[in-house]
Amino acid sequence: xxxxxxxxxxxxxxxxxxxxxxxxxxxxxxxxxxxxxxxxxxxxxxxxxxxxxxxxxxxxxxxxxxxxxxxxxxxxxxxxxxxxxxxxxxxxxxxxxxxxxxxxxxxxxxxxxxxxxxxxxxxxxxxxxxxxxxxxxxxxxxxxxxxxxxxxxxxxxxxxxxxxxxxxxxxxxxxxxxxxxxxxxxxxxxxxxxxxxxxxxxxxxxxxxxxxxxxxxxxxxxxxxxxxxxxxxxxxxxxxxxxxxxxxxxxxxxxxxxxxxxxxxxxxxxxxxxxxxxxxxxxxxxxxxxxxxxxxxxxxxxxxxxxxxxxxxxxxxxxxxxxxxxxxxxxxxxxxxxxxxxxxxxxxxxxxxxxxxxxxxxxxxxxxxxxxxxxxxxxxxxxxxxxxxx
Amino acid sequence: xxxxxxxxxxxxxxxxxxxxxxxxxxxxxxxxxxxxxxxxxxxxxxxxxxxxxxxxxxxxxxxxxxxxxxxxxxxxxxxxxxxxxxxxxxxxxxxxxxxxxxxxxxxxxxxxxxxxxxxxxxxxxxxxxxxxxxxxxxxxxxxxxxxxxxxxxxxxxxxxxxxxxxxxxxxxxxxxxxxxxxxxxxxxxxxxxxxxxxxxxxxxxxxxxxxxxxxxxxxxxxxxxxxxxxxxxxxxxxxxxxxxxxxxxxxxxxxxxxxxxxxxxxxxxxxxxxxxxxxxxxxxxxxxxxxxxxxxxxxxxxxxxxxxxxxxxxxxxxxxxxxxxxxxxxxxxxxxxxxxxxxxxxxxxxxxxxxxxxxxxxxxxxxxxxxxxxxxxxxxxxxxxxxxxxxxxxxxxxxxxxxxxxxxxxxxxxxxxxxxxxxxxxxxxxxxx
Numbered sequence: 001x002x003x004x005x006x007x008x009x010x011x012x013x014x015x016x017x018x019x020x021x022x023x024x025x026x027x028x029x030x031x032x033x034x035x036x037x038x039x040x041x042x043x044x045x046x047x048x049x050x051x052x053x054x055x056x057x058x059x060x061x062x063x064x065x066x067x068x069x070x071x072x073x074x075x076x077x078x079x080x081x082x083x084x085x086x087x088x089x090x091x092x093x094x095x096x097x098x099x100x101x102x103x104x105x106x107x108x109x110x111x112x113x114x115x116x117x118x119x120x121x122x123x124x125x126x127x128x129x130x131x132x133x134x135x136x137x138x139x140x141x142x143x144x145x146x147x148x149x150x151x152x153x154x155x156x157x158x159x160x161x162x163x164x165x166x167x168x169x170x171x172x173x174x175x176x177x178x179x180x181x182x183x184x185x186x187x188x189x190x191x192x193x194x195x196x197x198x199x200x201x202x203x204x205x206x207x208x209x210x211x212x213x214x215x216x217x218x219x220x221x222x223x224x225x226x227x228x229x230x231x232x233x234x235x236x237x238x239x240x241x242x243x244x245x246x247x248x249x250x251x252x253x254x255x256x257x258x259x260x261x262x263x264x265x266x267x268x269x270x271x272x273x274x275x276x277x278x279x280x281x282x283x284x285x286x287x288x289x290x291x292x293x294x295x296x297x298x299x300x301x302x303x304x305x306x307x308x309x310x311x312x313x314x315x316x317x318x319x320x321x322x323x324x325x326x327x328x329x330x331x332x333x334x335x336x337x338x339x340x341x342x343x344x345x346x347x348x349x350x351x352x353x354x355x356x357x358x359x360x361x362x363x364x365x366x367x368x369x370x371x372x373x374x375x376x377x378x379x380x381x382x383x384x385x386x387x388x389x390x
Numbered sequence: 391x392x393x394x395x396x397x398x399x400x401x402x403x404x405x406x407x408x409x410x411x412x413x414x415x416x417x418x419x420x421x422x423x424x425x426x427x428x429x430x431x432x433x434x435x436x437x438x439x440x441x442x443x444x445x446x447x448x449x450x451x452x453x454x455x456x457x458x459x460x461x462x463x464x465x466x467x468x469x470x471x472x473x474x475x476x477x478x479x480x481x482x483x484x485x486x487x488x489x490x491x492x493x494x495x496x497x498x499x500x501x502x503x504x505x506x507x508x509x510x511x512x513x514x515x516x517x518x519x520x521x522x523x524x525x526x527x528x529x530x531x532x533x534x535x536x537x538x539x540x541x542x543x544x545x546x547x548x549x550x551x552x553x554x555x556x557x558x559x560x561x562x563x564x565x566x567x568x569x570x571x572x573x574x575x576x577x578x579x580x581x582x583x584x585x586x587x588x589x590x591x592x593x594x595x596x597x598x599x600x601x602x603x604x605x606x607x608x609x610x611x612x613x614x615x616x617x618x619x620x621x622x623x624x625x626x627x628x629x630x631x632x633x634x635x636x637x638x639x640x641x642x643x644x645x646x647x648x649x650x651x652x653x654x655x656x657x658x659x660x661x662x663x664x665x666x667x668x669x670x671x672x673x674x675x676x677x678x679x680x681x682x683x684x685x686x687x688x689x690x691x692x693x694x695x696x697x698x699x700x701x702x703x704x705x706x707x708x709x710x711x712x713x714x715x716x717x718x719x720x721x722x723x724x725x726x727x728x729x730x731x732x733x734x735x736x737x738x739x740x741x742x743x744x745x746x747x748x749x750x751x752x753x754x755x756x757x758x759x760x761x762x763x764x765x766x767x768x769x770x771x772x773x774x775x776x777x778x779x780x781x782x783x784x785x786x787x788x789x790x791x792x793x794x795x796x797x798x799x800x801x802x803x804x805x806x807x808x809x810x811x812x813x814x815x816x817x818x819x820x821x822x823x
Binding site: 066070071073089090092093094095115116214215216217218220281285288289292295364367368371372375378379381382385386 | 719
């Protein structure tokens with residue numbers, strides 16, 4: 001019961017008083033049932049029963065139990081019955097889930113949707129004014145629209161630039177201009193790494209473009225960026241035989257063709273505001289998993305380029321939704337702003353001309369500092385989606 | 391003084407295992423003779439009391455430690471054989487059999503004991519298990535591919551023609567980042583017990599007996615079981631915080647055990663000595679603990695396909711309700727396509743099941759302050775080519791959990807069948823009939 005609350009609530013709401021005051025009031029052992037802001041919902045195949053159809057304004061918890069035979073959903077809608085204030089999906093039979101939502105005074109509509117079909121079983125719900133009235137902004141939707149539009153433009157632009165840079169890289173690589181190709185490799189990859197969660201969402205293309213040697217199944221053909229990386233930086237594998245001109249053409253053309261497909265698909269993609277926030281979290285996970293460890297660029301050791309690009313992508317995503325977060329959870333917005341800056345300062349310290357220090361030249365102490373800063377940023381970042389959706 | 395009284399009390403009543411457990415470390419003050427007697431009687435106790443620590447016979451139709459109800463603690467060791475002599479190797483297997491038989495009965499590793507004998511000699515038991523009961527200790531022995539042939543394929547001990555076809559170094563799986571110092575091995579011993587010190591004591595004493603013939607290649611401690619091998623056990627949790635092993639083969643499912651765990655007579659004509667045995671797959675799954683902990687509850691449940699609370703499948707019901715993979719959800723099936731329980735479920739893997747016996751491990755922290763932790767996966771299967779390799783490949787390719795794990799150790803062993811009185815472990819391999 002406590003776990004979903006902790007996950008769903010942004011930090012500042014946890015610090016607010018409703019939970020605490022609810023606890024102190026319930027000396028008769030009534031538990032959450034006597035908390036006026038906790039509503040039990042029982043969803044059946046043809047019914048939607050609420051323990052109460054009104055609540056004081058503030059952070060409301062709907063404890064939804066599915067007693068039907070199909071998966072159900074629960075919605076809190078605006079008085080127009082259209083605007084989604086909060087929703088909880090995928091509640092299997094005999095299972096319970098919690099919807100935690102911040103609701104100001106007003107008229108609402110609740111809906112259970114067994115089988116996820118139609119308008120659902122609806123009822124009216126009233127929220128009365130209280131001392132915990134949340135602040136509201138009329139232009140919430142406008143902020144969301146702006147954020148999704150900006151992010152879409154950003155991702156499409158990165159994909160276009162990736163295609164241009166890849167063309168140049170492949171052309172140099174095929175022509176045997178190895179020095180030029182080596183210089184372009186990490187720069188071109190930055191466009192990919194900035195939008196990595198989007199690229200990874202195309203499950204057929206990503207393995208062809210970005211698979212590392214260790215990710216291969218026995219007998220699987222290795223293609224993409226890292227295949228060519230090994231060919232350009234073969235030094236650490238004495239048994240490696242460099243590719244012939246014809247082979248270079250095969251791998252280069254394949255990379256370009258798949259990048260072209262990726263770009264075409266990205267140009268048609270759109271994003272929701274929670275996908276943007278999740279994308280920011282995902283990018284920092286990439287940093288923590290394979291860049292901090294130096295596992296991503298096993299041959300070129302240009303991991304810091306990828307690191308910077310992942311951070312770029314995450315920061316752009318965060319800045320896109322920042323106006324929303326500043327309204328809903330200003331402390332979280334502040335903490336994220338500061339911690340992005342702290343990570344950036346460490347990256348700036350490793351700047352070397354157009355690029356960065358190669359990973360293998362970092363001291364253990366420097367890697368540790370990066371790791372600490374990434375952990376410090378990732379923790380509040382894991383609360384971003386909930387804050388945006390609250 | 392209280393210790394003496396305790397000892398007297400126990401001697402009078404023939405020292406029950408419960409008495410020893412209750413006495414705890416106080417029993418360490420017992421005279422060594424009482425220690426031996428006490429532990430011997432403990433081993434014959436029927437262990438029927440709910441809190442009594444069991445003792446499992448080392449000899450039987452199959453090796454213990456496979457369908458035995460999973461104990462709480464593990465010490466697993468892999469050895470390299472350092473001798474070229476078949477006679478020495480067989481002598482070691484005989485010596486290990488003796489010592490294992492004794493220790494699983496709660497007796498010291500050697501016949502003299504930890505505190506008796508010539509004061510000018512090191513004791514033949516290391517002593518840290520004095521006062522501890524058998525604690526359900528099982529010792530399970532296995533043979534790796536390297537016991538049969540060396541790296542160049544040469545017969546090492548005159549048994550190469552009997553190497554099971556499926557006993558090969560496991561292939562590279564996507565995401566494997568194997569540490570050779572935590573992988574492979576010519577021999578293995580799985581020590582499971584309800585007391586960690588008992589498990590460690592067993593490996594330590596077996597390693598000591600083996601010096602000159604074998605050397606420890608690597609070993610792994612596991613502090614908490616992550617699966618259930620009997621319906622009498624409750625399902626434990628792994629370090630992702632989820633119940634693990636709900637759908638494991640239980641010893642009570644005798645038909646599934648026959649079908650999926652024991653090698654059948656005729657499975658492999660050249661390796662008929664393995665009939666009644668099994669294959670042991672060991673995989674060290676390092677978890678990206680800190681990254682996992684930042685996943686939302688909803689995402690964590692989607693990755694696994696079960697609720698974190700009760701372990702019910704997301705298609706509803708309670709822990710042991712069969713998952714309904716076709717049940718529609720808000721976005722595609724309610725149990726997502728890449729959910730762990732779907733990817734590894736027998737319905738999507740030609741009906742194969744494994745008997746898992748994994749353990750949680752934490753080997754301190756890594757160089758960057760992250761927990762060096764995860765799941766030391768152990769599975770017993772009838773044939774790794776059908777029961778493990780395809781499932782691991784499916785998992786590596788499509789399982790959402792793979793984002794949060796990295797495999798750092800890997801090994802495969804053939805586990806010979808059980809032995810009778812006067813037989814030694816592996817006799818069916820070394821003595822041709």
